[in-house]
Amino acid sequence: MNNLNDEIIYGKNPVLELLKSGKPVNKILLLADGANVRNQEILSLLQKRNIPYQFVDRQALDRLAQRERHQGMLAYVAAREYAEVEDILALAEKRQEAPFILVLDEIEDPHNLGALLRTVDAVGAHGVIIPKRRSVSLTGTVAKTSAGAVEHVLVARVSNLVQTIKELKKKGCWVSGAEAGGSDAFTADLTGPRVIVIGSEGKGISRLLRENCDELVSLPMRGKVTSLNASVAGSLMLYEVFRQRAYAR
Known part of the structure; x- marks a missing residue:
C-alpha cells in the first residue's frame, strides 16, 4: 500500500512523459475501463x-487523487533509482569483500524497509533485494524512515526472488533464511x-523461497x-553477520 504522502503524478500526459524520461517509478494505476490509444502507448512503455x-x-483513482484530475491514471514516483543485482555484486567486488546481501520477502510496512536500509548502511552490507510485487517499494x-540511508544503499527490485537467490548461489553465495525453528x-x-x-511481517518466508535457502537460522x-x-x-x-565477519579477519 502506498502512502498518500508519497509523490504521485496524475494525468495521461504527465505519466507518459515520466515514463519516457526514464526516471524511477514504483507503480502505475490505470482506470479499468479507460483503454484507448494513449493507454496502449503507456502499457507498451510499462512492459518495456x-x-x-x-x-x-x-x-479508487478518485480517492487517491483527491481533487486532482487524474484522467484515468496515476504514477507513484520512486524515491531514488533502483539498482540491478549485478550492481550489488559489483560493489562487493570493488570493495574486495565477500558479498553481503539482504533479501526481503514481501515486506509491506515502509517503516520496516526504511529501518532495515538504515541498518544495511550501518553494517556495510552491499545491498538489498526486494520483489516487484506484493512488497513496499x-x-x-521509506526514504524518510531510513534517515538518508536510501541514498547510500543499493536496492534491486526483481520479478522472481527464488530465481534470484538461485543465481546468487551459483555465484558462490550461501543463503541463510531467518525462520523460527532454525539453528541458533x-x-x-x-x-x-x-x-x-x-520474511514478511505476517507470513514469514514463503515456502518456495524457504525451500531454496541453504539453511534456516x-x-x-x-x-x-x-x-x-x-x-x-x-x-x-x-x-x-557483521560481528562474525569482523572477528574472522
Whole structure:
C-alpha cells in the first residue's frame, strides 16, 4: 500500500512523459475501463521498462487523487533509482569483500524497509533485494524512515526472488533464511559470501523461497512473545553477520 504522502503524478500526459524520461517509478494505476490509444502507448512503455501496473476502478483513482484530475491514471514516483543485482555484486567486488546481501520477502510496512536500509548502511552490507510485487517499494515514507540511508544503499527490485537467490548461489553465495525453528544464529557460521533472507511481517518466508535457502537460522528467544518485528529481526541478523565477519579477519 502506498502512502498518500508519497509523490504521485496524475494525468495521461504527465505519466507518459515520466515514463519516457526514464526516471524511477514504483507503480502505475490505470482506470479499468479507460483503454484507448494513449493507454496502449503507456502499457507498451510499462512492459518495456518492466514497471508494475494495476487496473483499478474510478472510485479508487478518485480517492487517491483527491481533487486532482487524474484522467484515468496515476504514477507513484520512486524515491531514488533502483539498482540491478549485478550492481550489488559489483560493489562487493570493488570493495574486495565477500558479498553481503539482504533479501526481503514481501515486506509491506515502509517503516520496516526504511529501518532495515538504515541498518544495511550501518553494517556495510552491499545491498538489498526486494520483489516487484506484493512488497513496499522505495516510497517517500521509506526514504524518510531510513534517515538518508536510501541514498547510500543499493536496492534491486526483481520479478522472481527464488530465481534470484538461485543465481546468487551459483555465484558462490550461501543463503541463510531467518525462520523460527532454525539453528541458533549466534552459533551458526555466517561468514563468507552471505545472503540473509527476512520474511514478511505476517507470513514469514514463503515456502518456495524457504525451500531454496541453504539453511534456516533463528534468533534465540526466552520471553513469552514468539516473534520479532521484521526490521528488528533483520537488524539483529545483519549485525550478527557483521560481528562474525569482523572477528574472522
